[in-house]
Amino acid sequence: MRRIISVLLENEPGALSRVVGLFSQRNYNIETLTVAPTEDETLSRLTVTTRGSDRVIEQITKQLNKLIEVVKLVDLTEGAHIERELMLVKLKATGSQRAEIKRTVDIFRGQIVDVTSSVYTVQLTGDSEKLDGFIQAVGTSGVLEVVRTGVSGIARGEKVLSL
């Protein structure tokens, strides 16, 4: 099953490589990984999406917790949560394609953020499935370049991940 694990990490040099190293060392898979500082400058927040059996996921969270620099973590997929990813896509856009792409972007609530005579650059946010859906809708043949941030997530409601 796909899981989103969110980690509060000491904002120290080398901490990120420990997390990444753990995944490769123990043969766990990483689908996406995002990391950035938080409002508390001593902490980074890291979100990793991974897949595995319940047994593997349990080991992943336990092994992550063992890293000295991991302060706290939560498996967001255990409860209601919000998941977002940002994507920037360059699409071939000439002639009649231009209007059609514009319509599709609107349907997906995206924005065209840069335009040339032959290219649209589209910005889109949503969960990973929605971003995949957009690429499918416009067709891969017109796609020149895709860049995705990877998933960020947060629990719904009052639950917070903090010290």
Add this chain to the structure above:
Amino acid sequence: MELLSGADMLIRALQDEGVEYIYGYPGGAALHIYDALFRQDKVKHILVRHEQAAVHMADGYARATGKPGTVLVTSGPGATNTITGIATAFMDSIPMVVLCGQVASTLIGEDAFQETDMIGVSRPVVKHNMSVRRPQDIPETIRKAYYIASTGRPGPVVVDIPKDMTSPNERYEYSYPKKVKLRSYNPAVRGHAGQIKKAVDMLLAAKRPVIYAGGGVILGKASDQLTELTRRLGYPITNTLMGIGCYPATDKQHLGWLGMHGTYEANMAMHHSDLILAVGARFDDRVTNATEKFCPGARIIHIDIDPASISKTVEADVPIVGPVDAVLKEMLSLVRESKARPDAEALAAWWKQIEEWRAFHGMRYETSPDVIKPQEVIELLWKLTNGDAYVASDVGQHQMFAAQYYKFDKPNRWINSGGLGTMGFGLPAAMGVKLTHPDAEVLCITGEGSIQMNIQELSTCKQYNLPVKIINLNNQALGMVKQWQDMNYESRHSQSYMESLPDFIKLAEAYGHVGIRIDRKEDLEPKLREALAMKDRLVFVDVYVDRFEHVYPMQVARGAMKDMWLSKTERV
């Protein structure tokens, strides 16, 4: 407050930490530190002949004393030479701090002379590692390093120290922190009361219980509690290779150790049990054999300080995360208070069955009128040392024979690389033990393959007068490899012979020691006695043993615990 240079602060911090010995080897990036060492005499430095040996020495010290070992090396090759030793300690959860010189911080990243990213290289085999970024952080970093290494599930910690951090030209106020607090590191101090209660209820209701104890009992200094609980319950107990000595091997409740080369009765009892109490053990593949066939009728209580060890390979029914000594103590008082008693009838039937298993194999081996059997060498050593020696072993058949036929009644005496299986571990580990227990008998049981992986340390033994007794079970082969080739590759002995063995007697003498060769059966006992009588000399005893012997029992690959070879021809 005193003003000290980074190097002086480092040495002072080690003194304040109570460090007795540093095992190490100097070089450019560590020279400020070596100079600070020279100007004091509280911490003793032992100069090895290869950095790997320094780590194994620190490791032997830690295993025998329960205190963290300390290593000091230079950057680059000095640091990378420690890796095998660090990985060895990591696999067996041995507390240790490895201090590595590093090129000056201004040069890092420029491929400077003897620059290696030791933080990166060591990362997968350490509990933690740290780099010193400001000289004034040295006392706190050292405090943290020892704290992390020796608490929770212990392990090696590497501290990388760029040369400019130890410069004699800048001085800082020194004070050693009394306490460390790490918001992200809080090992459990006690087990969950509800789980412990549940475990005790299950334990008292069991019909065919077995206690399975691991190295965690020794690391957690819980042998007394375990022994008391086991005796009170009257249950059979087995332990892992790493747990040897956690419960007296000569006691009748002890079934010997379990797993790949464990006793018939221990493996059979495990397989047929209805309840397993696992204490400080990790269900390693050398214990469980095929996990899907593991102990089909057993429910499992698992006590461990490391939550990640629980339900990693085998699912636990009652997990208890906590220090083994505290948890066992609580269990013991619940057992005492409980009105329930073990089911005497069921237990008697269970013991009857176990005694039958015990009688069936009984660790028998074939003897011969003229060939020396490795097993009998170990049995004799056990007798001649009153079962009270520290035994450091290398890796191979001789290691298994030593573990099988030397009956350890006390913890911390069996010193071996169980997790990584590092050939070359034995001699330096024995040296680390001898240094700290000069009056104790310290044996290094080795093979002609393993001993040559750190033979240069005979020189260190001379320098520091470390009269360990090296017992080389010389089968003129990489015996364990050869055994596997006999069993799985139709005896194609690919690269498992050593056809140009040195004259170990001359070699020992060249290093200033005594060498004794034993190749006739009638010489075995008198010459072993002679060797052991030389209290203040290192004696290298080269014993020519049966070249064709195999280690049995041996579990059948990918089978259940009960599937074993009991000799070259008997399979159950």
